[in-house]
Amino acid sequence: MSGLPKCPQCGSEFTYEDGTQYVCPECAHEWGKDASTAADEAKIVRDANGNVLADGDTVTVIKDLKVKGSSLVVKVGTKVKNIRLVEGDHDIDCKIDGIGAMQLKSEFVKKA
Numbered sequence: 001m002s003g004l005p006k007c008p009q010c011g012s013e014f015t016y017e018d019g020t021q022y023v024c025p026e027c028a029h030e031w032g033k034d035a036s037t038a039a040d041e042a043k044i045v046r047d048a049n050g051n052v053l054a055d056g057d058t059v060t061v062i063k064d065l066k067v068k069g070s071s072l073v074v075k076v077g078t079k080v081k082n083i084r085l086v087e088g089d090h091d092i093d094c095k096i097d098g099i100g101a102m103q104l105k106s107e108f109v110k111k112a
Contacts, residue, residue, distance in 0.1 A: 045091045051111040057083050059092070059109040072099055079112060080104070 004015045007024035008031060015022050021032050045053045048062055058081045065074040074096060083104075084093040090103035 043087065045085050045106050047110045048107055049110050053083065053085060053092070053106060053109075053111060055084050058112040059083055060112050061104075061108060062110050063108050065104070065108060067099060067102070074099065074102070080109070 004017065005022065006013055007015055007022075007027060007029055009029040010024060010027040012024050012026040014026060015024050017023075017033075018030075021030050023030050047053055047059065053059070058079060061074055061076060061078040061080065064076055066072075067074065078096060080092075080094045080096055082094070085091060086093050086103070088103075089105070091106040092104040092109065093101070094104060095101050
């Protein structure tokens, strides 16, 4: 075996090195030698206590949060059901009863 990785796009074993990158002759995909796979890049989102969060979890707010552009406040102890994890500054997309769709930071919630 040559020890070269398979193509991440088509799975071909016939990859070759070209300078600082690998090339697949079958699908013409090129990627860097230090590139990680998509599974390695998946961000793990943790709550304030360090528990791993997943889509569909129920969380509880641990701090009063002011809603930007409104006079509403999300109170401590508010339960948020069926969260969705997203990329960006705010990790969680959710709907809160009485307020509506919101984005929350994972550091202000704990897993219920």
